[in-house]
Amino acid sequence: MNDDALIYLVAGEMSGDLLGARLVQAIRHISGRNLRFAGVGGAAMAAAGVPSLFPIRDLSVMGLAEVLPRLPRILGRLSQCARDIVARQPAIVVTIDSPGFCFRLVRKLRDKCPNTKFIHYVAPQVWAWKPERAAKVAQLFDGLMCLLPFEPPYFTAHGLRAAFVGHPAVNLHETLLPEGREAFFEKYDLSLTNPPAILSLLFGSREGEINRLGPPIYEAAYRILREWPNLAVLVPTVPHLWARLKAIIGSDQRFIPVDSEDRFQAFALSQAAIATSGTVGLELAMLGVPHVVAYRFSAPTFWLAKRMVKVPHMHLVNLLLNERVVPEFLQNDANGRNLAGAALDLLINRNGVAEREREGFARAYRMLLGEGGGTPAEQAASFVMGYL
Structure with a gap:
């Protein structure tokens, strides 16, 4: 050749x-x-x-x-x-x-x-x-x-x-720079002397995902902020989707947009995350970030999926380990109340749920x-x- x-x-x-x-x-x-x-x-x-x-x-x-x-x-x-x-x-x-x-x-x-x-x-x-x-x-x-x-x-x-x-997600930690935390806090105006707890919101990379899951994820974050007003809420996204997200979030300054190139640093600094379905769930897991996932499909897509998909879990970590390590919320269960409750449990590590997720992530990492x-x-x- x-x-x-x-x-x-x-x-x-x-x-x-x-x-x-x-x-x-x-x-x-x-x-x-x-x-x-x-x-x-x-x-x-x-x-x-x-x-x-x-x-x-x-x-x-x-x-x-x-x-x-x-x-x-x-x-x-x-x-x-x-x-x-x-x-x-x-x-x-x-x-x-x-x-x-x-x-x-x-x-x-x-x-x-x-x-x-x-x-x-x-x-x-x-x-x-x-x-x-x-x-x-x-x-x-x-x-x-x-x-x-x-x-x-x-x-x-x-x-x-x-x-x-x-799986490429196993090497995500290599994308994090030693000085990344300080640079990130400075860029996004977060306090280094009194660092806040951080929640990341991953609304998806497609407009359809944002349209379906944007409102319940925003509602979940709003509910959490009522109990934890000093929480920093990061929203990693790409520029062409920010306008659509702004239509959901409005002028609420507590939601901090994060440039796409900084998303992995945002993940790594987060105590918890709420994510849509897809690759991002595994990326969070490989960076050791406890999270919950939400899935909402259009009615025709969901009707078809129910008849054709034959797996007990949606999240790849759950599939690999054959157990429900990461909470999954599907269709109508992917609502603000459910997502907020599960994410708040992770933020405060209620009953050790965050630690159990991290232990599962370590097992999945070795398999990938x-x-x-x-x-x-x-x-x-x-x-x-x-x-x-």
Whole structure:
């Protein structure tokens, strides 16, 4: 293979953008070759030297009701991406998560890129619903990189090369600088001499999540502030979503917006957090932050999920340990009263609940390290390099 081979990456949402950026950096570090990169991603991949073919926000939707109104644009971007890949004929295409988009893309490309190897990063959750999908994944891809230790056997049983490369959240502590606490307190005007207790609110990275869960999370924080008026409430978010959050929070100055690049420092400084579903729950766990999670789906999405999803827990830590370590509140139970009660218990460590969460997080961390040595990004990079 030429030293300047092209690797094309496709990420459909912000979490995939971060995975893609770390993967590119690790490949450059490991390979020692003048490899080229192109694809679809966000700000993190762009900073890593992979300019996006189009804005990633065009693909960042979740749930049936959210996808349908934007389907024409998504299909247009699918065709645009396919045309670009066919024109470039890359050595490897790495699709990252977002199976609804990525799998359709690979189906379009298989016959048109006969010399290209197709690798998917983040295994679809066949263990949660429709295990028979594993066979279809095996037909589409040449390789699969799994983030959870129990996932590879679902796919190797169908002849697909699949490997557990570790979960990227295990290395989050490395993003924290020794002087980070002092710099953070100064930037966000928090007292170092009399530091407040901190609660973080994670409203989600999509407008749909904010619309559904913003009001109950705000209500929960408001209830907690009535009992704990000196509490600092941090709201890590991205700039284009702050206007929507302001519509919920209003002019309440007790809610402190935190820049996206400071979010992990905010997590690490928090005594507790209230979070929406998704990757953020595992990120909080890997940084040792006790938290509760809320899940609200549109009616059509929830109706479909109830009939198809076959797992006892929603949070990844709860799934890994097969016990309810992190409190989960679903649909109507994800209300201000319930979220406030559970979060307040964590803040004051009532009956040792915060310590029990931290003990569970430590067990989950050990399970997510990966098996190949090095960071998860380095393990993933080695897997990809095996196809060059």
